[in-house]
Amino acid sequence: MAAAKIARDAQMNKTIYLDNGSTTKVAPEVTKSMIPYFEEEYGNASTIHAKGVNAKQALENSRKIIAKSINALPEEIIFTSGGTESNNFALKGTAFENKEKRHIITTKIEHSSVLNTCKWLESQGFEVTYLSVDKDGFIDLNELKKSIKEKTILFSVIHANNEIGTIQNLEEIGKICKQKKIYFHIDACQSYTKVPIDVKKQNLDLVSLNAHKIHGPKGVGALYIKKATKISSWQHGGSHESHLRAGTENVSAIVGFAKAVQITNSSHIKKMTELRDKLISEVLKIPGTRLNGPQGDKRLCSNTDFSFNAIEGEAIVGFLDEAGIAASTGSACAEKNLDPSHVLKAIGLSHEQANGSLRLTLSRFTTEQEICYAIQTLPEIVKKLRQFSPFGRELKNVL
């Protein structure tokens, strides 16, 4: 009954949104918190009249909320335009400020905002080592230790992978980086508020965050920079953000970001984990299907990613869209790029398996009925597509 109603809603354009890894719906509490900073308290936080002072107060209060959420000091939080800028800032800022060293370590499964920044740094004379990962996307700590050289500046890793949900062990990596005296940067855009981040316990020097993956507005993020980190400013102009990031702060978006952080709670994580596991176990019943990334608590609570033999991920996304379900084949930033995902290749998938991938990502707003509808709809689509595919017809004979 419930699934039938969801199907009707889907036909009436109420999309079942399972693409929360790309972006999320702004929570109503967040929208509400932002409105006064458009309509009344629109002052520039750098001005000294009452409206400026009120904006500055809201800015500093938001900074405190975000700092507290990762056990940092408010002055260690710099607001940015989002995850891409935070990653660029962390990598380029530390590279150029420590340029006598010239070596950076990252992994093969980073978001494009890290990988392409690293490629650019290579063009500027820096040396970059890209660590491999195992079949579930975990780095090898020994490989990390071995790759650290005298001239290494930092290690940068994606905390929870945006495609396959793998959560790296920050405590263990942090110990190595501290012992070897290199900076430790994490891209926490997917993990923030879903996986604990404690900059002190985990020995973190730099943390990239953004708001739009956690029901906050787009175009706002933050970079945690541990006190005394040698980093150069990457955007020049006024003295905003402790002289590290020039430009009038987007106070309304920053207030919304802090609100999004404040309203997260552990019950959301519990619910997403249960629905994720239900989705995984049901989808794996479809013959010729594999789960990409780990199972259990080392997987991000909101992430699922599958490969279906003999069909293309884009075709599944198209048919799901027609059925009222928004999904993706992988990272939103790679969606227009038809090359197989670098993440899936790095975990050892063949070209064909990587092309047959589908990412379904949940949020606190995802309901059990919606997951049931997806579970009901997907096998039909896979079956239909395999009937069209010459490889699919062959597959039918062996399954």
Ligand SMILES: Cc1ncc(COP(=O)(O)O)c(C=O)c1O
């Ligand atoms: C892991 C990761 N890092 C960085 C980003 C980029 O963040 P933004 O869209 O805020 O620039 C994203 C968003 O797709 C992401 O998933």
